[in-house]
Each structure stands twice: as C-alpha cells, then as structure tokens.
Amino acid sequence: MRTLRENPLLRYHLLGATRHRWRRQPWLYGAAVLGIGLVYLLVLQLTVFNEAGMITTLGLALFVMCIAAPLMAYNLFSLEYEKQTWESLALTRLTAREIFWGKYGAALARVALTTLLFAPFLLTTHRATTYVIVAAFIVLFSWGALLVSVGLWLSFKLKRTLTTAATLYAGQVFVLMLFPFLYALFSGGEMGPGQSAIEWVQNYRDGFLAWVISLLNGSLIIYANPFYASAQLEYMAAVPAWWWNAEGWDAYANALRYMLWGFAQSAMYLGLAALFAGFAYRGVKISWRK
C-alpha cells in the first residue's frame, strides 16, 4: 500500500498533469466537459427510454474505452524520454516497483473511473441479470486494463509518444476488426462460431473444454473480442424477440454460462495485462538499473 499511498509519481500523474491541462485551456476544457456531459445525459436518456440491451450499452462503453484507454497510457514513459526527465527520476530513491505503480496505477485509476462513468448505462440495461451486469463491468474494466498495460509497455519500449499511440490504435483495428474479417474469410462468411459450436456444453468442465477447443480451432479470436462478448452477454439475459427456437436458445445461454462467458474473457484480458505490465516493470528494473 505504501507503494501507492506515498508515491509522488502517482500523485503527479493523477493530479499534477491533469490540473495543468485544465489551467492552460480552461475554455476548451470547459466546453468539452459541457459537450460531453450533454451527450452523456442524452445517451443515458436514450438507453433508458429505448430499453437498450447489452450490445448497445456495453458496446458503447467498450467503444469509448477503446478510444480513451490508449490516451491514458501512451505517453507515460515516452514523455520521460522525450522530455529528458527519466534520468532524474531514475536517480531518485523510488524503486522500480514505485515507478511502475506510479504510472500504471494512475492509468488503472482512469480506466476504473471510465468504467464507473458507464455504470448508469450498464445498470439500466434492459432485462440484464446480475450475472450479465457484473460480467459487463468486468469485461469493460479488464479490456481497459489490457489497453493501458500494452500502452505502458509500448511507451517504455518505443520511447516515442506518437508511435505508441499509433501502434495502440492500429493494433486495436487489427485485433477487433481484421481478425473477425479473417475468421469470416476462412469460415465461409460466418461472422462467429455460432450456437452449434457450443450447444454441447452442459457443465463447467465442458465449458472449460470449449475454451480449449476454441483455442485450437481459431474461434478464440472471435470469443475474445470484447464486442462479440458483449453481444453474447445480451443473449444470455433473454431470448431475443427475433429468435425462432426458444428451447435451443436456453441451451445456448446455459452453455455461455458454463463457459463463464464474460468472466473468462476478462481473465484473459487481465492475464495479458499482467504480462505486458510485467514487461514494462522488468524494463524499468533492467534499463534504469533499479
């Protein structure tokens, strides 16, 4: 806890730089906050009155996270190099752990704040069960955590702010759009594995097996897509009005539940996040001789 509580770097990244941005262009930021606030309220109103499902609410939150999370981490280390401040920082008595948590902690706090901003949307999602709401929160946060972890590592590795930002956004386009396109290309135009791929899943053991199979047959690149995950979370909540086979649907929803749908993806995101964060931490420890 001391690593976070008495960490001047965390304090600087959370408070110092933020206040500066406000102070420099108060009108710009004031207008932006007002504009975003109005859009926020408008979309919240639309969500509630139009009985929006999880595809809409979590999808919207994920879209914002995809845009915002890279901005929370893309310059954390690169600016130290670009502004030539890293040497002074490296020579202080801050440990590699404190430096790492000072930066990563600030980024994670912003991801958590963004997740909380979407709480009203997720909580008012139409016909969402507790399982689905909790899973949605975790998917949203863990996807953001993964993005800031990769951002933190790239920022350390590439040492260039713009290159890091470009790589993060291009990487997301690749993973979220090109992977599904490639999958569709090789599976005769199917956009996902579909109901038949997992309807045999009848318990948690089968659920685990389904994940292993998805890793082997390539459907994991679809299952791990947070937008696909959000769509299936909606289907778990209730049979869609357009579905023709309610009985079959129950089996599908149960299969998703046995696969710990949403939670399993989050575990993957968090695992990868820990891996990239570990790379960044190791980098600081070795390169900065900490």
Added chain:
Amino acid sequence: MLDVQGLRKEYGELVAVRDIRFQLYPGDVFGFIGPNGAGKTTTIKMLATLLEPTAGTATLNGIDIVRHPEEVRPLLGYMPDFFGLYEGITVTEYLEFFAAAYRIPKAQRAAIIDNVLELTDLTVKKDAYVETLSRGMQQRLCLAKSLVHDPILLLLDEPASGLDPRARIEIKELIRELGAMGKIVLVSSHILPELADFCNKIGIIEKGELLVWGAVDEIVAQLQANRVLEIRPLGEPDALIQRLERESHVHGVETRNGSLYVHFAGGLEEQADLLAALIRDGFRIAAFREESLDLEDVFMQITKGEVS
C-alpha cells in the same frame, strides 16, 4: 571522496571512454574539459550510475558505483546537459516531488526546499509554474532539484549551455558556492573561460582518454616548462635576435608587432640571468615578461582536436 578507477566504456569497436582514473575530495571543483564527442557525458553518465561501464569502476565514499548503484544514487546530484522538467506543477511542488522521491521526511521538506530555493535564488519564483520559467531559471531549478537531498557529489554536465551571460555568471557563482560548502563538484564544459574562474582541478579528455588531470596551477606549471617570453626592445631587433639565438635555453624567436616572443626552456633563475646578460651587453629593453598560460593555452597544448 570520489575515486575513479580505470573507467572504460565500449560501444562495439568504439572505445568511448578509455580507462579513466582520477580522485576528487570534498570541496574540489573539477572542470572536465574536452571537445564535443570526447567522452565527457559518457563518463558523467557512468559516474551517475546511469550507464554501466564496460570495465573499471569508481567509488564514492567507498561505495562502488557499479556494484551498488542504489546506494550511491542518494549521495549524488546529477544535472544532465539536456534536461526536462515535469510541467503543470509549481516550482515548490516540483521540489516537493523530488524531496518525496528521495524519501526526505515530510516534516523536513519545507525547510529544505526553502533552503535550496534561497541557494539557487528562486525564492521569488516558488509559486510560478515550472514551464513559465526562463531557460536560466529552469537550469537553476534543475540544480535545486539535484541539491534537495544534500548530495556529496554533484555531476553537472554543461550546466551553462544555452544561458545568457548573466545566467552564466549566476551559475558560476552558485557552483563556486557549492564547492565552498564542501561538495565534490564535477563540471563538464567545452567553454574554457567558463571553468577557469571556479575550478581548482581540471581534467582534459580527448578521444575518450584523460590526457591530464590535477590542480590547475600544477598543470599550468608543468606546461610552462616551455615558457614564452615577450621582450620589447628599443631600436632594431636584429642584433638582439642573433644574441638570443646563441642562448642555450632559447629554442626559437618570433617577431610580432615590434616584440620578440622567445621560446625559453629555463626557469625563473635563467630568465633573470638572461635579462641581466642582455642589459650587460648593452641592449635596451623596454619590456621583459613571461606570457602566462590560461586554460585555453593548456587545452590547446594538450589536445589535438580529435574525437573518439
């Protein structure tokens, strides 16, 4: 005490720093002189524990900088040649940041920050935002940051680069004061008059090799084994030149602006004997003096203008 023992840095085939050795004691202000690319910054970065030497080491108060960088870091203050400052915070907040990062107890921070602000003459700017300071003030703030934990060794890499004349003078005064406070100060520069005023020791590095190091006076004295005497005769100098060329200590005579510049290998005794002999021989001498060496002369005599 800083004891540098055969410090060497290689980048592939390139030897950036070649087995450097020197010792500095509290109160020493060491001018580290060399042309651009000579290896000054690499040496300083190794001493600052930011670069690992290929061979050799240094100890600061007995602590090995290679084996125990974490123990040495709190004892040194480092000001890089190109530096940046965290923006969006005030001068006081900036120093508080580093005070906290150096684990100075909260209760002591305010007093220490006041002291370094006073020392660096930044008290009036303590509430100003860092990015609004002039280049000279930012330089002083960087120095203040390096002093906040009261280091015993200060490594200042080109501290006066990019400063206007007033700011240069202020930085010089500050460095002199730091030396007087008993700190070991290592200042690198390629602008020699800058260092001449406040360094008691110098080291001249070229092509990664420390060509000479020691007290300024001693180095000048060593080099003055080959002195230049300026003699201004009254009347035609030809006869005097012929007379001088017969002297065993004289290695050459040049004529410039009516004066003779005599390359003389003897000491003060021999100089006095020469003057007495010339007067005895009837030469009328209007001026007879030894040309003194300054750091620039020393530098020019020692270096060849090569980089590593």
